[in-house]
Amino acid sequence: MTKPLSGLLAFVFATSALAGPIVHDAEYYVLEAQNGKRWAAEDDGLRARLSALREKFGTPPNIVHIMWDDTAYGDVGIPAIQKVRGLDTPHLNRMAREGILFTRMYTEVGCTPSRAACMTGRHPIRNGMYNIGMLRESHGLRAEEVTLAEVLSGAGYATAFHGKWHLGDIEESYAHLQGFDEAFFTGYNQILSLWTRQAEQANATMGLFEDLLPSDPYKLDDTFITKGWVTVLEGTKGGAARQWLDNSYATYEKIDAEAQDRTIAFIEKKAKAKQPFYVANWPMMASFMPTAKKVSQGRSLLQDGLQGNVDPFVGRVMEVLNDLGIAENTLLVCMADNGPMAHNPPPGCGFAETIFRGGKGDFLEGGVRVPAQAWWPGTIEPGQLVGDIIHEVDLFTTFASLAGATDAIPADRVIDGIDQTALLLNGDTHSRRDYVFIYAGPNLGATVKGPYKRHWITSDPIGEGSGIAAGFFFLPSDTREKSPMLVNLIHLKTPFNRMRIRHELWKKKYPDSPEKHGIPWTGIANATPEVKALASPPAVLKALPFDPLEYVEHLDELPFDPQADPDFGE
Amino acid sequence: MTKPLSGLLAFVFATSALAGPIVHDAEYYVLEAQNGKRWAAEDDGLRARLSALREKFGTPPNIVHIMWDDTAYGDVGIPAIQKVRGLDTPHLNRMAREGILFTRMYTEVGCTPSRAACMTGRHPIRNGMYNIGMLRESHGLRAEEVTLAEVLSGAGYATAFHGKWHLGDIEESYAHLQGFDEAFFTGYNQILSLWTRQAEQANATMGLFEDLLPSDPYKLDDTFITKGWVTVLEGTKGGAARQWLDNSYATYEKIDAEAQDRTIAFIEKKAKAKQPFYVANWPMMASFMPTAKKVSQGRSLLQDGLQGNVDPFVGRVMEVLNDLGIAENTLLVCMADNGPMAHNPPPGCGFAETIFRGGKGDFLEGGVRVPAQAWWPGTIEPGQLVGDIIHEVDLFTTFASLAGATDAIPADRVIDGIDQTALLLNGDTHSRRDYVFIYAGPNLGATVKGPYKRHWITSDPIGEGSGIAAGFFFLPSDTREKSPMLVNLIHLKTPFNRMRIRHELWKKKYPDSPEKHGIPWTGIANATPEVKALASPPAVLKALPFDPLEYVEHLDELPFDPQADPDFGE
Structure with missing residues (x-):
């Protein structure tokens, strides 16, 4: 749509x-199945309080x-x-x-x-x-x-x-x-x-x-450095x-x-x-x-x-x-x-x-x-x-x-x-x-459930290189996620796997959309000449054997590697 | 003495x-010279308050x-x-x-x-x-x-x-x-x-x-593992x-x-x-x-x-x-x-x-x-x-x-x-x-003066190896001491050097004492036989070509390297 x-x-x-x-995401339904009755009762009280407030002030x-x-x-x-x-x-x-x-x-x-x-x-x-x-x-x-x-x-x-x-x-x-x-x-x-x-x-x-x-x-190329933005x-x-x-x-x-x-x-x-x-x-x-x-x-x-x-x-x-x-x-x-x-x-x-x-x-x-x-x-x-x-x-x-x-x-x-x-x-x-699913770029980096955290990939792809493997962490005692507890917490392997698989299966029903790309800064009433020029290729490039703006629609096809992407860690 | x-x-x-x-240490006198008068006046007020308290309770x-x-x-x-x-x-x-x-x-x-x-x-x-x-x-x-x-x-x-x-x-x-x-x-x-x-x-x-x-x-040696402690x-x-x-x-x-x-x-x-x-x-x-x-x-x-x-x-x-x-x-x-x-x-x-x-x-x-x-x-x-x-x-x-x-x-x-x-x-x-002089083992690791800190040696000898050189840090903005500001704070080089040299010159007048070593756990009225044995060499070692307990008095001569010493980081 x-x-x-x-x-x-x-x-x-x-x-x-x-x-x-x-x-909702799949995991929420797991919680609702166990707490829904209590929540519904609680909601009655919440609604009453909000109604009283609305009564008093005339607006939500x-x-x-x-x-x-x-x-x-x-x-x-x-x-x-x-x-x-x-x-x-x-x-x-x-x-x-x-x-x-x-x-x-x-x-x-x-x-x-x-x-x-x-x-x-x-x-x-x-x-x-x-x-x-x-x-x-x-x-x-x-x-x-x-x-x-x-x-x-x-x-x-x-x-x-x-x-x-x-x-x-x-x-x-x-x-x-x-x-x-x-x-x-x-x-x-x-x-x-x-x-x-x-x-x-x-x-x-x-x-x-x-x-x-x-x-x-x-210098051979006057079109390399971006000109024009807002x-x-x-x-x-x-x-x-x-x-x-x-x-x-x-x-x-x-x-x-x-x-x-x-x-x-x-x-x-x-x-x-x-x-x-x-x-x-x-x-x-x-x-x-x-x-x-x-x-x-x-x-x-x-x-x-x-x-x-x-x-x-x-x-x-x-x-x-x-x-x-x-x-x-x-x-x-x-x-x-x-x-x-x-x-x-x-x-x-x-x-x-x-x-x-x-x-x-x-x-x-x-x-x-x-x-x-x-x-x-x-x-x-x-x-x-x-x-x-x-x-x-x-x-x-x-x-x-x-x-x-x-x-x-x-x-x-x-x-x-x-x-x-x-x-x-x-x-x-x-x-x-x-629970929280934590994505870094398009990659699922970690999942949190209560006090526990599962790293799905190594924990420090862009930092000092701690060399810590993906693993299981107990956050209160290890807030800095430095000591994966592979033995103590191995009992969490299946529960975390189950959670992730449910999360991903749900995406088959409700798929992710890719990045949306386009020509930047169009539709501005008082656009500067440089901004206006963004929408049409520089005159000097008109005779290229390819469309000089074609690349824009394909930007989402770039591979994403958080270790190489300058947007991460910046 | x-x-x-x-x-x-x-x-x-x-x-x-x-x-x-x-x-005092040398640095204190630098502060006293500048603040001593104010401090003396403040002391009068402090003494009055403490006297009143002593009056009330009868003891300090x-x-x-x-x-x-x-x-x-x-x-x-x-x-x-x-x-x-x-x-x-x-x-x-x-x-x-x-x-x-x-x-x-x-x-x-x-x-x-x-x-x-x-x-x-x-x-x-x-x-x-x-x-x-x-x-x-x-x-x-x-x-x-x-x-x-x-x-x-x-x-x-x-x-x-x-x-x-x-x-x-x-x-x-x-x-x-x-x-x-x-x-x-x-x-x-x-x-x-x-x-x-x-x-x-x-x-x-x-x-x-x-x-x-x-x-x-x-096993060839029954005397290697320590026996006897309190x-x-x-x-x-x-x-x-x-x-x-x-x-x-x-x-x-x-x-x-x-x-x-x-x-x-x-x-x-x-x-x-x-x-x-x-x-x-x-x-x-x-x-x-x-x-x-x-x-x-x-x-x-x-x-x-x-x-x-x-x-x-x-x-x-x-x-x-x-x-x-x-x-x-x-x-x-x-x-x-x-x-x-x-x-x-x-x-x-x-x-x-x-x-x-x-x-x-x-x-x-x-x-x-x-x-x-x-x-x-x-x-x-x-x-x-x-x-x-x-x-x-x-x-x-x-x-x-x-x-x-x-x-x-x-x-x-x-x-x-x-x-x-x-x-x-x-x-x-x-x-x-x-100010604070911070020693790690016998080495002066860093000196703090107000919000500034000077690392004298590399900052992480035993940790993850961040590769950060000794340098100058501004603690409020860099509490984790990760970004030495060699340019911004280079004006602090001489002041910190001056501080350290004064600290060390003062030691020539008031020298440090070395570590004190001796036979452990002597003078205990109800010592166990194992503890008593600590003070005399095991019978089996009596015929050695050297005094088996002589080493104790020389323990302070061991070289100290915080990177190698298991006491640090333990």
Whole structure:
């Protein structure tokens, strides 16, 4: 099934034709068979509480989702780690004290897959979003995917996206064509801060701005280096895309402030209109070429970004929600999108493993177990430390459930997300998930079940090369996954095999989609000449014996090897 | 100077003849020159507060020091790490909430050096205690060292030691001959749990109990394998030593309960007598052959030891202090002796790095930066997270200062400890130390100054072999010491060189003492025949062309290479 490029039409299509019960992953049914009766009884109580709240406020709860980059467990929300790491995030920490601090929030291994998972409630392996989009990746979120914005729009929610989208550079992936009423977004990541003249001047090793370089006497090909991209796009639902400002470093530095102002304005406007809203503000957080005064004791990109940028914004959001009188009808979720950039980080950047081994790109806990917290005064009990497993795909299903929009979730595909309303409202031990499948790129790297973890492939394909074989781990006593317990835990071999086979057999019924590729940055009203030129081959290449743009449609055929892929470990 | 073997005489000698101002390490004088005036003014306030307390209770404060093994930062006192690691220590965590949680408590790299540092206020390099004592090490704490027990005895304190001493097997090192009024102690570590018939039967790979093994048809030498040692000794100050029970596993399992009961009884008795007291209870905590029911979600040696053994005891101590009405006149310090056993741990033991890299034996932060907390209701402000550097040697000087016994600290040697009373009473930012010299064995591995760290030798001699060169690190942004900043921090080269050279020049004036070796387990009233035999060569070796025991006095001449030494990384 394909859906038309217009997000608006796609929404109508997606939410009307596909109604039916959610198709979960196989493992969920195993849990439901054993706990379903208890859960149904619990649901009665949850519904009563949510109804009372709706009675009081007149709308279902608002949802604010703030998700930043590359942060290790404990770098936010745990002051005794922050003291060591040289940062302080008083608002985020207060939020944790007044709400839930999750100790087992799992994400995907990298930015693009993580964001795709939140938006679709599906592991990115299912929709081809498992790669990390880089400059002119020519790839993005498929129109056929039904996003959280589409689901919530159907329940009358106003929806907005502000910040780092990083879900593609092809037109169908644009945020305002994926269901958001308003969107202000980047197609790529913080490397946009380096793709600038100012960065070329500062380190001159990129070669993007050739006029700043000596001429190369050996140069034969003017088409090799990419020309033309877009730093920020903006648009409203189903409408035209417009580039915001230009691709300069000055523009880059303004993104977060602009996104934050738009989010606050959106909240104020919708609160006054008494319309329930969902806003995702995913900050850029930092620049790879930081120029501002340092604010943290850690002095580094990560710490300064969290303390100086993200944290004050979270404080501002909480204050605005309080001032508007809607804090008690708003769920605020703040989290990182994946583990720290532990491999090949910029020097002095402050990214570091904390308690877990590995980081971004790794299926080790360090890659996928992130700081995460939820705040909802009056509904979420304060001061909770939650030991349950939750996965970011669950936010999709849970937000839909809170909005009364579960019926708009498509029923023709696997939704990995599980409704975790009980965990939010009843707290510790009330998760409805005890498992996670962790993909690194298109490969299933590991499976978690309760305190146990099965590595399916060697554990450190891109790191220091620990030489540890795939194996079985008991996470509480070996959080760093360094000591596979081949003897003690060999009794888990068959159970893990059974789990994986069920997971893969289920895919025969509900197959994965490959990556979606296309010409980048089409459909922009004010496109620069360089961007426009991306859609047609350079004149000088017109006479080639093959179509110079043909390759784009075949990009998904590249072999994927996480050990060789520069997107992993970057 | 040597002191006689009798601890009682030694004490009189040590504390009368050596009076004078403390000789600090060179670096301290650099700090004092810049901060001395401010510190002196601050001291007036501190003295007034301590006088008022003494007025109220009639004695200087009591001191209880509980120090266990091999625990990574955060495994105690930080619930959000404990949730991940599968343990809960409610009493220790309450203690942290009601007092200080130190985020930069440094220790020595291993058990023996760490304990020697606490007892003498000196880095073990200065007194030959830098090795980790193993079965029949034939080595121990020199009589010439002036221990904390000796210093505090001179100020009228009752003193007791209960638990894991691990400061030697030679007579002069026995705890009751090193100044304690009463002592119940092990000369070695938890490996005593393996040196038992029960362990030989369970894994049969040690070869200590040869009657449990098949006879070896190739065996030529009956003297190679050590026979004769002592699991627990007891004694009172200057008196005879007696072995407590035998060397069986059943005895091992009773050590902590007995030590805990003796500590509680000691506290009750001294409180009733209104005598100020100092008691060190350093638990064995765990067994390398655990047989009891598991109590922690982590199921492992470390977690079960902390949750099931140490934590309830800490709770019991706090309760007893409260019940006796002396909690407000008692300083309780609880901490680990060094980082986790990250190298070659027993399988499934639960030792793991948390936020820092490395563990026991390493000069990396993971080896020497430990969980530590201080509790003193009414005097220490509750809920403090202290970011200052403090080192376990400072406990020596600080405890002496609180007891009014600073004059008893010997003035003929370097005391690395600094009086940290201001840090305890005034909290965060009131440390009088911004540096640490970290030795691994006899080698200076690294130097810390504020947030910076200089590795003098490669950082991972025994670990996974990261291939990282010696270099400069900025700890907040690189807690795991993985990214030496040779360019950014090269401006620190001369300052660190200057610091090290001053440290070493000072040693020319106050030289280090070599290791002290001797025949183990002499002077025991109820010695077994096997133990008695240690002091004389086996009859069969009487006719050798050399003295079969001569080697003992030359043990300190062995070359030390941390890469080859099995004591490091064990």
